[in-house]
Amino acid sequence: xxxxxxxxAVLAAITIISALLVVTIKxxxxxALFLALSFVGVAGLYILLNAEFLAAVQVLIYVGxxxxxxxxxxxxxxxIMSAKISQTTEWFWLALPMALAMLATLIFFxxxxxxxxxxxxxxxxxGTTMPLAEALLKPYLLPFELASFILLAALVGAxxxxxxxxxxxxx
Amino acid sequence: xxxxFIITVAKMVGVAAVILTFILIVxxxxxxxxxxxxxxFMQSRIGPNRVGPQGLLQTPADALKLLHKEDIIPRxxxxxxxxxxxxxxxxxxxxxxxxxxxxxxxxxxxxxxGIVYVSAVTSIAIIGIVMAGWxxxxxxxLLGAFRAAAQLVSYExxxxxxxxxxxxxxxxxSLQSIVIEQAGDVRNWFVFRAWGxxxxxxxxxxxxxxxxxxxxxxxxxxxxxxxxxxxxxxYSGMKFALFFLAEFAAAFTLSAxxxxxxxxxxxxxxxFLAYPVFGIKVPETLTLLGRTVPFAAxxxxxxxxxxxxxxxxxxxxxxxxxxxxxxxxxxxxxxxLAWKVLIPIxxxxxxxxxxxxxxx
Numbered sequence: 169x170x171x172x173x174x175x176x177a178v179l180a181a182i183t184i185i186s187a188l189l190v191v192t193i194k195x196x197x198x199x200a201l202f203l204a205l206s207f208v209g210v211a212g213l214y215i216l217l218n219a220e221f222l223a224a225v226q227v228l229i230y231v232g233x234x235x236x237x238x239x240x241x242x243x244x245x246x247x248i249m250s251a252k253i254s255q256t257t258e259w260f261w262l263a264l265p266m267a268l269a270m271l272a273t274l275i276f277f278x279x280x281x282x283x284x285x286x287x288x289x290x291x292x293x294x295g296t297t298m299p300l301a302e303a304l305l306k307p308y309l310l311p312f313e314l315a316s317f318i319l320l321a322a323l324v325g326a327x328x329x330x331x332x333x334x335x336x337x338x339x
Numbered sequence: 340x341x342x343x344f345i346i347t348v349a350k351m352v353g354v355a356a357v358i359l360t361f362i363l364i365v366x367x368x369x370x371x372x373x374x375x376x377x378x379x380f381m382q383s384r385i386g387p388n389r390v391g392p393q394g395l396l397q398t399p400a401d402a403l404k405l406l407h408k409e410d411i412i413p414r415x416x417x418x419x420x421x422x423x424x425x426x427x428x429x430x431x432x433x434x435x436x437x438x439x440x441x442x443x444x445x446x447x448x449x450x451x452x453g454i455v456y457v458s459a460v461t462s463i464a465i466i467g468i469v470m471a472g473w474x475x476x477x478x479x480x481l482l483g484a485f486r487a488a489a490q491l492v493s494y495e496x497x498x499x500x501x502x503x504x505x506x507x508x509x510x511x512x513s514l515q516s517i518v519i520e521q522a523g524d525v526r527n528w529f530v531f532r533a534w535g536x537x538x539x540x541x542x543x544x545x546x547x548x549x550x551x552x553x554x555x556x557x558x559x560x561x562x563x564x565x566x567x568x569x570x571x572x573x574y575s576g577m578k579f580a581l582f583f584l585a586e587f588a589a590a591f592t593l594s595a596x597x598x599x600x601x602x603x604x605x606x607x608x609x610x611f612l613a614y615p616v617f618g619i620k621v622p623e624t625l626t627l628l629g630r631t632v633p634f635a636a637x638x639x640x641x642x643x644x645x646x647x648x649x650x651x652x653x654x655x656x657x658x659x660x661x662x663x664x665x666x667x668x669x670x671x672x673x674x675x676l677a678w679k680v681l682i683p684i685x686x687x688x689x690x691x692x693x694x695x696x697x698x699x
Contacts, residue, residue, distance in 0.1 A: 171347075197473055201420065204466055221452050224459040232462020233492055239469050240488040243481065297452055297512060 176216055183209030194252040196242055204235040221297045358447070359433060363584075371398050371587050373652070374659050381663040408576035413476060416573065420474035425574065425581035427467030432588040434460045439595050440515045442605045442643035453514040454502050457596065458495070461551070464585065465491040471582070472570035483569030486670060490557065493677040494550040497543050500685030504540035504692045505529045505600040518604030525608040530601040533695045536688055541601045543685050548597070550673070552589040554658060556665040557673060594654035595647075602650055605643035612646075 186206040193199045207230040214223035304312045372387075376394050379387040390397040412421055438453040440446040450456050465488065472484020506512060508529055509520040521527050529537040550557035571582045598604060615621070615638075625634035668676070 195417075198417075198420070201466070201470065220450070221455060224452050224455040227459040228455065228462050232459065232465055232495065236465050236469060236488050236492050239466075239473070240485065240492075243469075243473065243485060243488075 172216060176213070179209050179212040179216065182206070183213065191255055194254065196253055197239065199255075200235060200238045200242060203238070204231050207231050207235065219296055221300055358436070362433065362436060362588075366591060367584065367587060368398065370591055370652075370655060374587065374590070374655065377656065377659050378663045381660070402580070405576055405580040410576045410578065411573070413573050415476035417474040417476070420470050421573075422578075424467050424471035424474060425578040425585075427470065428464045428585045429467075429581040431460045431463040431467075432585040432592065435588075435592050438514055439592075439599060440518055440604055441647050442640050445605075445640055445644060446515055449513055449515040451511075451513045454506060454512050454517075454600075457514075458499055458502070461589075461592075462491075462495060464589075468570050471574070475570075475573035477573050479568070480570050480572050483572070487553075487570055490550055490673060490677075493674060494547045494557075494681075497677060497681035497685045498547040498551055500682065500689055501540045501544035501547060502600065503689050504533075504536060507689070507692045507696055508533060508537065510696075514599050514604075518599055518606065521603040522606055524610055525603070528601060528603040533692060536692045536695060537601060539684070539688050540692070541597065543681055543688065544597060544601070546676070547681060548593045549658070549661065550677070552593045552658075553586060554590060554593075554662045556661065556668055558667060590655060590658055591651065594651045594658060597654050598647060598650040602654075605647040607642070607646050 183206050186202040186209065189202040190199050190206060193202065207226060211223040211226040211231075214220070214226060372395065375387040375397065378384070379394070386394070387397045388394040390400055412418055435457050437447045438450050438456055440449065468487040468491070469484045472480040472482075472487065475481075505517055509517040511517060511520070517529075521529060525531065530541045531537060571579060574582060621635050621638050624631050626632075
């Protein structure tokens with residue numbers, strides 16, 4: 169087993185185990201923290217794939233911002249932090265085989281063909297940022313702009329919902 | 340598994356330990372000493388200027404005190420998270436030094452995504468602070484953690500917008516290439532370029548950076564007079580020391596990044612002050628203890644390191660000055676400053692910088 173293989177196994181284990189803990193653990197703050205760990209594992213997998221820009225952005229956005237906002241929201245919700253919350257309902261026993269069936273299907277179809285694994289020649293030195301920017305701003309400009317437009321709409325929507333309606337307020 | 344891999348990893352860990360010790364002794368000790376001493380002069384405090392010759396022993400004395408203090412974990416605390424939190428704050432603060440260029444060849448790893456790496460790594464510390472505040476199971480620390488989350492996430496935006504201006508001007512994300520783009524003399528530093536857009540970006544960087552590094556006008560997450568001590572109130576001994584070492588490291592990082600992005604990094608302000616200084620030539624090689632060493636190259640490194648370090652320390656001095664002088668802002672003022680002042684100015688500044696580059 170090569171160093172890369174060991175690194176992949178460790179990162180995959182971190183990602184999967186912490187993802188499982190996110191949906192099973194009873195303490196919701198710990199659950200959010202394991203989510204952050206899972207994101208870090210995914211970032212590590214990106215680095216293994218020589219996508220270092222994506223990895224850095226993954227940590228920056230998902231760990232540094234989204235998880236923090238989740239923790240912030242959890243902490244502002246009364247009576248939820250220390251409580252032991254059951255994450256499952258009575259439908260759990262139906263949902264579990266469905267999820268497993270889905271997993272089996274995915275594994276089956278991904279295992280049907282072998283994907284080419286070409287060790288890129290030290291992409292960390294060459295860099296994937298420039299090609300990424302070229303791709304986003306040239307052939308994929310329309311989807312890129314559409315995505316930012318949707319995000320903008322979501323942002324405006326969140327502000328409209330969060331804004332308190334004051335009776336008699338003029339602005 | 341091949342044994343070469345294990346040896347490589349062991350070597351890397353060893354090098355990391357050596358570098359960390361080096362940073363702690365050579366960078367952190369003088370900085371903490373200077374920081375406390377200057378602040379003591381400014382605020383008429385006694386200790387840091389009197390203990391030992393010139394106050395040199397105050398910091399070792401404090402370190403010894405912190406080492407032998409009892410390591411307290413409060414009864415209601417979440418033990419695991421309480422223990423991991425200081426590490427999660429400490430480690431990212433030092434990981435940043437991987438990409439900071441101390442000289443032309445003095446950079447641990449010149450990642451081509453250098454500046455993105457810096458933002459990503461420093462953003463991990465926010466989680467540590469929130470964890471510390473929550474796990475303490477104390478309402479003051481929790482309030483500190485709330486404030487930390489709100490403040491750090493908000494100020495990350497203007498900070499990154501300020502980063503973007505030197506990136507756009509230099510056309511690269513690598514810190515080393517950004518420094519090389521500022522070669523020449525003082526007029527080529529980004530802070531003086533692009534019709535003052537660089538200076539404006541530096542101003543935004545300074546304001547947002549002070550907030551990110553949790554320095555005084557913006558240190559509401561550990562406002563002593565309101566929150567006892569904020570997120571770290573329940574911590575004692577070395578865990579508490581880790582938070583403080585991380586904070587000092589963050590202050591130095593803030594200065595080092597400002598120097599790298601806006602003040603020419605390791606470049607001398609005037610070409611006659613760069614190696615060879617005043618044209619004084621040193622012998623190319625020198626025989627030392629029976630070994631031939633590249634003396635000229637070493638001198639060049641030393642000169643570059645001295646410029647980088649000198650500029651960074653001047654910047655740290657300015658930060659301490661701000662920290663020791665200005666009163667703390669209120670929570671609402673802090674949020675308004677980020678969202679209503681810094682972010683709009685930063686966005687306009689970035690667009691103008693884009694036009695500058697496009698029209699040039």
